[in-house]
Amino acid sequence: MSTKILMVCLGNICRSPLAEGILRSKLPSKSYIVDSAGTGHWHVGNPPDARSIKVARERGVDISNLRGRQFSKKDFTDFDYIYVMDSQNYRDVINLTSNENEKAKVHLILNEIFPNENVDVPDPYYGLQDGFEKVFDMLDMASQTIAEKLMKK
Ligand code: 4NP
Numbered sequence: 001m002s003t004k005i006l007m008v009c010l011g012n013i014c015r016s017p018l019a020e021g022i023l024r025s026k027l028p029s030k031s032y033i034v035d036s037a038g039t040g041h042w043h044v045g046n047p048p049d050a051r052s053i054k055v056a057r058e059r060g061v062d063i064s065n066l067r068g069r070q071f072s073k074k075d076f077t078d079f080d081y082i083y084v085m086d087s088q089n090y091r092d093v094i095n096l097t098s099n100e101n102e103k104a105k106v107h108l109i110l111n112e113i114f115p116n117e118n119v120d121v122p123d124p125y126y127g128l129q130d131g132f133e134k135v136f137d138m139l140d141m142a143s144q145t146i147a148e149k150l151m152k153k
Pocket of ligand 1: 009010011012013014015016038041123124125
């Protein structure tokens with residue numbers, strides 16, 4: 001059976017589609033399913049932000065075919081690991097949990113590389129392209145650590 005990993009941000013158009021594409025590129029598709037979702041509903045059905053598509057393409061990851069969807073309580077059943085981008089996403093997702101098992105699936109993604117520091121992946125939406133490049137680098141480092149941990153299991 002596949003291990004299932006969900007990346008979550010607010011809009012599901014900037015950070016989490018990047019995280020989805022990056023982690024997917026590091027894992028064998030036969031054994032792992034990677035998806036992403038937003039806590040908000042505004043961008044459901046939309047492709048990722050053009051700036052995310054651009055930085056990903058420049059680094060060899062194609063996320064242009066991804067489409068936004070909203071996080072739902074069913075995701076706690078469907079996924080084994082839920083990585084959120086910032087502390088607001090963490091609060092929003094934790095608020096939807098019904099038990100400790102669901103809570104234990106939710107992790108702040110940068111804690112993978114900065115354990116217990118609770119560092120946010122900054123929302124690059126209102127900034128410029130360089131913000132998306134910084135976000136890509138953070139997510140690339142965190143995803144590398146996640147992929148190595150998962151493949152050791
Ligand atoms: P994301 O960025 O959470 O990284 O996808 C955002 C995109 C859109 C909005 C907020 C954050 N928005 O408010 O529309």
